[in-house]
Each structure stands twice: as structure tokens, then as C-alpha cells.
Amino acid sequence: MTVLILAGERDISADRMVRALGERGVPVFRADLGWFPETLTLDAELRDGRWVGRLVGRLVTPHREVALEELRSVWYRSPSTFRFPAGLSGTERQHALHEAKLGVGGVLGALPVLWVNHPSRHADAGYKPRQLVAAARAGLAVAPTLVTNDPAAVRRFATQCGPAGVVTKMFGAPAISEQGGRRVALTKRLSPARLADLRGVEISAHQFQRWAPKREEARVIAIGRQVHGVAIRADSAAAYVDWRADHDALSYERIDPPAEVQRGVRTVLADLGLVYGAFDFVIGPDGTWIFLEVNPGGQFGFVEDQAGLPLTAALADLLARGAP
């Protein structure tokens, strides 16, 4: 029984997973969906209510293939989008993309194996307002949050938050491709000047949260029933607001999340239909853990390296077991 890894070619965590599964004697078929259709072929037939057939990588060497019915689990690790041959018109390319998504994605998504995570659950979990509801229902503390395209609502919310202040953050990717390069916007506290100029709020939905005073932050990696925690401490002003802003200013320490947080994490995972999640928390000065978000595809390599947590091994064991 084989583990299918769907990942980009340049992914060191996937490299590690290939090696870890190999050390366990577990066959691996790694593919990037960007190889479809030119160097990756799907040949699937519906028999007795399930899809059987082959996923074939027509690669340089060796020729590699896997039978769909011989899969035990799938690690859905950010594969890139399908790539179609040059020469297609825009209309043809759009058609090919949607057919591939619904066809390839439909067959793979219907496989009755362990998914880490299932792409549909992954997609749904990306809706952060829904995450917040799931977290609150799981008993986790969440920050007061506003979603709006009304500047007046932003000012009202800022007044309600008082001296604690307000932060803004994206619902989705905080990065765009523009002006020939990549541009990012990390979490920011709103200055009076920014609150005074809200032109453009009305253009789309925006998210605002009351600033949560923090002693430190924590990343919690949930793998099946296991919950691993790391405290992330910031030693610069930028990293204090968003630790991604200044990696040089960070230090890490392995910690055990409180029992109620661990219960909440497992409940959120179950609610969202996930078996893996990278959770971010703020730990307040009084020790209160406040849920920020869960990323169903969040990175774990840096946590493993910085805090010595055996996360690749835990994930490899889960994929090899084929059951949560």
C-alpha cells in the first residue's frame, strides 16, 4: 500500500517525508499536479462504486505509476495547478482547467483513504470567519472581530476596542503579485492616521480584530490526535506584532498547551474535518490562550528544527498507518 504525496517539486518538507516513509519501508508516489497533463496521466474507471485505475507519471526515468486502489493515504501538500500545453486559447485553457479540476480532483477526492487533509476540507477551512466560529464553539478564546466593507463600522469598532487598539489582517493570502514582483502585507496595528483614511474599505470585505496583548505567541501543530506546541518569542517591534515580519528576532521553546486548549484544538479539527492543522495562538500576559487561526496546510518544518519536535516522524507514522 502506497502513500501518495501531492506536492510541488521544490518542497523540502516533502523531501523529508519521502525519506521518512522510505525509512519505514512504505512505498511512496510523489507527484505535482502541475505535471498534469503533460507528464502525469490518470486512467480511472468506476467499478463497484469506487474508482480504480492508475496514476502514471511518464517521467524521464524511471517510469513510475501507482494503482489508485493500492493507496493507503494521501498527503495533500500544496500541489501546483495544472499546466496545459502552449497554443491553447484562453477559453480553451479555462475549459481545460475546470475539466481537470473536476475530473482529476473528483477522482482523487473520492478515494476512500486517509487524506491529510482532504482538499475540500482544506478549501472550506480557509474561510477564517468560519474558523473563528468553530474555535469559539470549541471553547477557545477568540478576539472580538469585525468583518465589513463599511468605514463607519470600522470607526465604531475601533471605538469599542478602546486603548487596546485594532489590527487588520487578510482573510486569505497576505501576498499578491504586482509591479513585476511579490508584495506582502503582514498583520498591522492601526494607527490613528490609518483609521482616519479608510478610503478603499468599501471596495471589499476587510477584517479587523481587537489587539490581544501578548506575552508570546504559540504555534500548535495537530497531527491526528497528537498536539505539539511551540512558544514563539519576539525580540523586535515588528516581530511582536507579526512574528513573520522578523525571523531573526525570534526564539522558540517547546511547550505543552493547556489541556483545555488541546481539547479545543482537537474539536476544531473535527469540526472542520481536518486531521492536520497549524494553529496560531496569542498567549496573553495572564497566560490566556487566544485563537488566531488554523492553517490546514501550515508549515511545520521550522517548528521541528527550532524546537526539536518530531513532526515529520509523527506525520509519516500517520500517513503510513492510513488512519487517524
Place this chain on the structure above:
Amino acid sequence: MTTTDDPLAPAGAQFPLARPETAPPSGDEPSPVGVRPWGLRRMGPVLVPSGRWLAWGYDHDRQLATDPDGVPVLDVAAGPPTAPTTQGVDGEDPPSSEDWINDYTPDEPFQP
């Protein structure tokens, strides 16, 4: 409410896929204030790109990335894979290793 029975994502988004690494950056210019979404007005450039991973390949036999000499990258990275001087968190340059990469689910096909 369960996401399994009541999905939010439309059909086309239920199989999220990442942006190809070889996709060229957009040349779009920011719209003027008042037109540009407020959340984009604070966009800034990606900081401190790393010089690592400038040359690499993929070994289909071993199913992992290699350097130009064919050595697995995870064996030749200096020190731990996490490079604290980069924006990446798994030892790679942006954007492939950034935490939010899975949020990117292009609805438009990649133009080679």
C-alpha cells in the same frame, strides 16, 4: 454546522492548487487611492530574499529536490533547513515555503 455537509467553497475551489513557481509575476500597477482596496494599500516588497536554492533540480528517481551535483537539497543545506534570515520557514526561498502558500487557490489557469 459541519463543513462536510455544508461546504462553503464552490466546486471549482474544492481542489485548491498553488501558483506555479515558474509563473511570471504580474505587471499590474496599483490603482489610485479610493479605487484600490484599503487592505492592499499597505502592501510592501518581500524582505530579505535568500540566495539559496538558486539552482536546483528534481530527481524523479529519488522523488526529491537536488542541487546541480545531484545531491539531495535536504542534505546540503547549511545548518538546519530553517534559515532565520529568510522569509521562508522551511528553509526555502519565498514563495514556496511561506506559510500562506496554501491559501493561494488560483481560479485562472496558468499561462505558460
